[in-house]
Amino acid sequence: MKINNSLDVARWEKLECVCNMDKETESYPFVKCTHCKCEEAWLSVPQKNFKVKENDIDDDGNVTGTHDKTVNEITLVRGHDLEDVVGWTWQ
Numbered sequence: 001m002k003i004n005n006s007l008d009v010a011r012w013e014k015l016e017c018v019c020n021m022d023k024e025t026e027s028y029p030f031v032k033c034t035h036c037k038c039e040e041a042w043l044s045v046p047q048k049n050f051k052v053k054e055n056d057i058d059d060d061g062n063v064t065g066t067h068d069k070t071v072n073e074i075t076l077v078r079g080h081d082l083e084d085v086v087g088w089t090w091q
Helices: 034-043
Strands: 002-004 050-057 063-071 073-078 085-089
Touching: 034 085
Parallel strands: 002 073
Antiparallel strands: 050 063, 073 085
């Protein structure tokens, strides 16, 4: 999988985790921890190729069926301040 707009180290990775891992109620998501929130978003990014169904469209714009497409390249959409992953797209 090729991941465009990837960074060696994003700003959020330099933030310290404020969670108390010994107590569940003192850890993310119960506690507001920006580091863990950003890490959760990063971990949701696919690292391997995946398949999606695409519609087959005729010349009149009508759907005539579907086919599988392998997605092997995505582009990350990042937040400005923390460079956190907001989403990702493929073509």
